[in-house]
Amino acid sequence: xxxxxxxxxxxxxxxxxxxxxxxxxxxxxxxxxxxxxxxxxxxxxxxxxxxxxxxxxxxxxxxxxxxxxxxxxxxxxxxxxxxxxxxxxxxxxxxxxxxxxxxxxxxxxxxxxxxxxxx
Amino acid sequence: xxxxxxxxxxxxxxxxxxxxxxxxxxxxxxxxxxxxxxxxxxxxxxxxxxxxxxxxxxxxxxxxxxxxxxxxxxxxxxxxxxxxxxxxxxxxxxxxxxxxxxxxxxxxxxxxxxxxxxxxxxxxxxxxxxxxxxxxxxxxxxxxxxxxxxxxxxxxxxxxxxxxxxxxxxxxxxxxxxxxxxxxxxxxxxxxxxxxxxxxxxxxxxxxxxxxxxxxxxxxxxxxxxxxxxxxxxxxxxxxxxxxxxxxxxxxxxxxxxxxxxxxxxxxxxxxxxxxxxxxxxxxxxxxxxxxxxxxxxxxxxxxxxxxxxxxxxxxxxxxxxxxxxxxxxxxxxxxxxxxxxxxxxxxxxxxxxxxxxxxxxxxxxxxxxxxxxxxxxxxxxxx
Numbered sequence: 001x002x003x004x005x006x007x008x009x010x011x012x013x014x015x016x017x018x019x020x021x022x023x024x025x026x027x028x029x030x031x032x033x034x035x036x037x038x039x040x041x042x043x044x045x046x047x048x049x050x051x052x053x054x055x056x057x058x059x060x061x062x063x064x065x066x067x068x069x070x071x072x073x074x075x076x077x078x079x080x081x082x083x084x085x086x087x088x089x090x091x092x093x094x095x096x097x098x099x100x101x102x103x104x105x106x107x108x109x110x111x112x113x114x115x116x117x118x119x
Numbered sequence: 120x121x122x123x124x125x126x127x128x129x130x131x132x133x134x135x136x137x138x139x140x141x142x143x144x145x146x147x148x149x150x151x152x153x154x155x156x157x158x159x160x161x162x163x164x165x166x167x168x169x170x171x172x173x174x175x176x177x178x179x180x181x182x183x184x185x186x187x188x189x190x191x192x193x194x195x196x197x198x199x200x201x202x203x204x205x206x207x208x209x210x211x212x213x214x215x216x217x218x219x220x221x222x223x224x225x226x227x228x229x230x231x232x233x234x235x236x237x238x239x240x241x242x243x244x245x246x247x248x249x250x251x252x253x254x255x256x257x258x259x260x261x262x263x264x265x266x267x268x269x270x271x272x273x274x275x276x277x278x279x280x281x282x283x284x285x286x287x288x289x290x291x292x293x294x295x296x297x298x299x300x301x302x303x304x305x306x307x308x309x310x311x312x313x314x315x316x317x318x319x320x321x322x323x324x325x326x327x328x329x330x331x332x333x334x335x336x337x338x339x340x341x342x343x344x345x346x347x348x349x350x351x352x353x354x355x356x357x358x359x360x361x362x363x364x365x366x367x368x369x370x371x372x373x374x375x376x377x378x379x380x381x382x383x384x385x386x387x388x389x390x391x392x393x394x395x396x397x398x399x400x401x402x403x404x405x406x407x408x409x410x411x412x413x414x415x416x417x418x419x420x421x422x423x424x425x426x427x428x429x430x431x432x433x434x435x436x437x438x439x440x441x442x443x444x445x446x447x448x449x450x451x452x453x454x455x456x457x458x459x460x461x462x463x464x465x466x467x468x469x470x471x472x473x474x475x476x477x478x479x480x481x482x483x484x485x486x487x488x489x490x491x492x493x494x495x496x497x498x499x500x501x502x503x
Contacts, residue, residue, distance in 0.1 A: 014367060016252045042273075042371065044265030045318040046257070050243035053257030061266055061366045074266075074366040076256050084273055096255045102243045103174060109251035 001092045003033040003114050005064075005071055013071040015064075031066055033073065034090045037119055038062035041072065045080050052101025056080065062088055062116055078117040090114035123217045124343035125351040125499065126336050127155025128462040133331035133450035134300040135234045140172045140181055143332035144230040145188040151226060151334035152189065156346055159191040163222035168199045168209030168229035169454040174244045176232055185228060195222070199454075202248050203403065205229065206333075206457020207358070207486025207495025213337045214356050223342055229458030230332035241328050245453070248489050250364045261325055263365055263490040264404035265317025270371050271406060272319065274421065279319060281424035283310040285405040286323045286447055288433055293444025295474035300329050300450030324405040329450030333459040340502070348503065351468045355390060355498035357383025365490050372421070376494030377414030377485060384483070384496040385416075392416035395498075396479035397467050398438060399460035401487035402445040408432075411485050412440070415496070434477060442467065442475045457486030457495060468501040 006017025008025040017027055043060035058077035063070055076096060082088070096113045099106035129150035131143055138146065144167060152159055167182040178184075182196035201208035206229040216222040233241050246259045272279060287307055293299040305323055313322035343350045359379030362368055368375065385391055392415060400411040412423035417438060426432055432440040443449050443463035446456055464482035466472045479501075486495045 042266045042270035044262050044269060046259060046262040048238060048242065048261060048316050049257055050239050050246055050259060057257045059256065059258060059262050072366045074253060074256060097257045103247050104254055109255065111255050113255055
């Protein structure tokens with residue numbers, strides 16, 4: 001289980017990865033963000049969630065510093081008790097929302113992933 | 120290249136409607152033909168702006184159905200889907216059809232039927248535009264707004280009340296729009312005490328779920344002069360994208376698609392922010408009005424809230440924004456909204472806006488798809 005980001009030829013990293021990076025650069029390797037901690041940039045608690053999603057749903061945009069390269073990710077929080085600037089770590093969850101409850105074809109994507117837990 | 124004129128418009132009642140998508144499209148399409156004084160047989164191109172009739176209603180092929188329903192066959196038809204900016208993209212497609220010489224008369228109809236679905240189902244249809252890594256986290260468009268609003272308020276030390284004042288203003292404008300879903304004022308206290316939807320944003324920071332349709336008739340300026348003494352001209356229009364994955368943007372408070380499309384529309388028209396007399400912005404969430412004001416150059420980065428606090432965007436202010444009531448009060452039938460923005464600007468330029476009328480020779484509308492993923496900016500001017 002990894003939180004797989006992609007590093008491109010120019011050294012930049014994105015989560016998720018794309019077939020081409022900034023300036024048309026090619027992917028060169030993956031980076032496992034679950035080995036790092038991150039800082040909460042902003043957060044919200046969503047009270048009106050779609051079918052198959054927990055309610056309330058605590059969400060945050062967080063920022064990883066991977067040896068000087070900044071990469072952001074969005075994910076659920078394990079708790080609503082956070083503040084901007086808090087340090088969090090990714091924790092794996094087998095099912096972030098119920099596959100098939102919403103409009104998206106269940107087989108079209110993966111449903112496990114990471115929540116962010118305050119350190 | 121000949122200038123592209125707008126010679127007619129229409130808009131159905133927005134809100135919870137009994138009719139289905141084909142009914143709504145026909146209602147607006149026929150009304151627009153009537154308003155422009157154009158025979159259906161003279162329509163060369165017919166565009167339908169719609170995000171998700173297949174997902175909401177199980178009805179596809181709506182552009183061809185509309186062509187028959189309003190007796191416009193054998194007009195060329197196309198459905199335009201660019202999520203919430205389908206309406207603006209429809210204006211762009213209609214403009215291109217005329218500017219290229221492919222059509223001498225183009226009818227654009229935007230329509231969406233949503234209210235038969237639950238809020239959760241509608242939210243999920245809309246959220247299906249997100250990337251798989253976002254979708255599996257249960258992200259919704261309102262939650263993007265909550266994330267962005269918190270960041271904006273904290274970073275720029277803006278008062279929470281300034282966002283609420285956007286809702287208060289747009290509801291006050293909607294009172295004077297007979298087609299608006301909500302023709303009811305709300306006060307600051309009501310907005311600030313309404314239920315939380317995506318912290319720090321509350322119920323009145325969000326647009327409603329809406330059924331409705333709107334239409335515009337476009338033609339070359341030389342043809343417009345055969346139909347009307349007064350008409351409007353689209354002098355600038357451009358579209359642009361930003362990242363699909365919202366958190367990958369360098370600055371969460373900047374919508375690159377707004378900036379890029381705005382610059383393109385200004386350059387084409389030879390106009391700038393100071394030339395705009397009235398604007399319709401995509402206030403799906405109150406925070407979006409701030410981001411578009413800044414992206415379009417109406418305010419410095421991080422300072423749009425000050426203009427709202429000073430009342431400059433009210434109907435009697437220096438730059439009236441969302442005189443129609445905006446998506447917030449008028450309603451947001453997804454693919455319709457960009458067309459309805461164009462209808463409001465057209466009516467303002469033609470002095471047909473009734474109690475909402477402001478003095479305007481140049482108007483702008485900005486239609487946002489996704490959370491700034493796709494954006495169309497249009498500048499329209501009165502002509503005689």
